[in-house]
Amino acid sequence: MTGRAVVTGVGHYLPERIVPNSEFEAMLDTTDEWIKSRSGIERRHFAADGEQTSDLAAHAARAALADAGNKVDDIDAIILATSTADLTFPSAATMVQAALGMTRGFAFDIQAVCAGFVYALSTANAMILSGQARRVLVIGAETFSRILDWSDRSTCVLFGDGAGALVLEYQDGSGTSQDRGILAIDLNSDGRHKDLLYVDGGVSTQTTGYLRMQGNQVFRHAVEKLASTAETSLEHAGLTADDVDWIVPHQANIRIIKGTAKKMGVDMDRVIVTVQDHGNTSAASIPLALSVGKARGQIKPGDLLVTEAIGGGLAWGSVVLRW
Ligand code: UT7
Numbered sequence: 001m002t003g004r005a006v007v008t009g010v011g012h013y014l015p016e017r018i019v020p021n022s023e024f025e026a027m028l029d030t031t032d033e034w035i036k037s038r039s040g041i042e043r044r045h046f047a048a049d050g051e052q053t054s055d056l057a058a059h060a061a062r063a064a065l066a067d068a069g070n071k072v073d074d075i076d077a078i079i080l081a082t083s084t085a086d087l088t089f090p091s092a093a094t095m096v097q098a099a100l101g102m103t104r105g106f107a108f109d110i111q112a113v114c115a116g117f118v119y120a121l122s123t124a125n126a127m128i129l130s131g132q133a134r135r136v137l138v139i140g141a142e143t144f145s146r147i148l149d150w151s152d153r154s155t156c157v158l159f160g161d162g163a164g165a166l167v168l169e170y171q172d173g174s175g176t177s178q179d180r181g182i183l184a185i186d187l188n189s190d191g192r193h194k195d196l197l198y199v200d201g202g203v204s205t206q207t208t209g210y211l212r213m214q215g216n217q218v219f220r221h222a223v224e225k226l227a228s229t230a231e232t233s234l235e236h237a238g239l240t241a242d243d244v245d246w247i248v249p250h251q252a253n254i255r256i257i258k259g260t261a262k263k264m265g266v267d268m269d270r271v272i273v274t275v276q277d278h279g280n281t282s283a284a285s286i287p288l289a290l291s292v293g294k295a296r297g298q299i300k301p302g303d304l305l306v307t308e309a310i311g312g313g314l315a316w317g318s319v320v321l322r323w
Pocket residue numbers: 029030031034035038039114153154155157158214215216217218219222252253256280282310311312
């Protein structure tokens with residue numbers, strides 16, 4: 001028998017306010033046509049005043065718990081991927097723990113920007129397989145609207161707010177790629193590229209700062225690194241791109257999503273795409289896409305999924321899992 005960390009529930013939450021591209025036309029030298037054709041984004045959600053990352057995360061967590069048929073007391077740990085925590089400390093994960101009324105177990109945040117959810121899945125998987133936790137709530141939640149420079153048209157039109165969550169639970173498996181659950185993981189980072197995508201402030205500088213990105217440079221790295229990490233984790237699982245039912249990519253740009261699928265030889269009808277409705281929600285984008293993909297009836301039990309993401313660091317990685 002080989003233990004596996006299996007997804008038993010999924011859920012998401014999007015703030016009420018939907019902002020179409022046309023709202024940016026009124027305040028910036030940009031057009032709906034430019035945003036759509038360069039990124040695939042048509043609209044995004046922005047959190048309301050006073051609505052914080054842990055609020056979004058708690059909504060998504062409740063939805064995932066309900067989908068899994070679990071109560072809060074069934075959960076051993078909360079791992080929350082975010083770069084936009086409510087406060088410098090404590091972690092947003094402990095705020096979610098309090099909001100859910102969870103008085104046991106442990107909770108902490110992970111920060112790997114847009115690759116955060118892949119890193120969080122990897123951490124949860126390791127904890128489950130080592131016996132440290134049996135059931136883990138893994139959340140990606142962001143309020144990137146709070147770190148956008150509204151005068152920078154090259155970044156502020158690209159990002160959105162939201163949250164998605166999974167319940168991952170230990171189950172016995174056969175040790176083959178037919179098992180449900182996480183089958184393989186590949187993580188990478190290369191800090192030499194830290195200046196391509198960053199926030200120009202932080203606690204240690206006593207400022208909040210704004211997101212800065214050399215978009216076309218990040219773009220150049222993205223397709224190559226995403227296809228490569230997906231192929232590496234598939235290889236670790238003893239599988240190939242032909243076995244994949246769904247690529248569930250980080251939703252940053254439709255051109256990156258299409259380029260990666262093409263490089264892997266996977267048709268777009270096997271790719272979950274939500275970027276048009278959510279924009280780039282950083283660590284929230286993969287669990288949001290998983291939840292929406294399931295709700296649309298695209299992702300079904302037993303399907304083989306590969307998720308991949310890249311972002312600030314650069315940090316990137318992928319996870320192969322059977323739903
Ligand atoms: O999730 C984390 C990882 N992040 C990403 O994956 C983002 C990766 N990068 C991208 O998605 C794309 O690079 C962008 C969507 C950000 C930009 O697309 P691009 O095709 O790489 O365009 P560009 O940055 O090379 O800019 C082309 C032109 C520039 O004008 P000039 O210098 O050619 O005259 C920009 O100033 O487009 C201009 N531009 C805009 N024009 C209208 C930049 N932003 C806008 C805008 N509206 N909002």
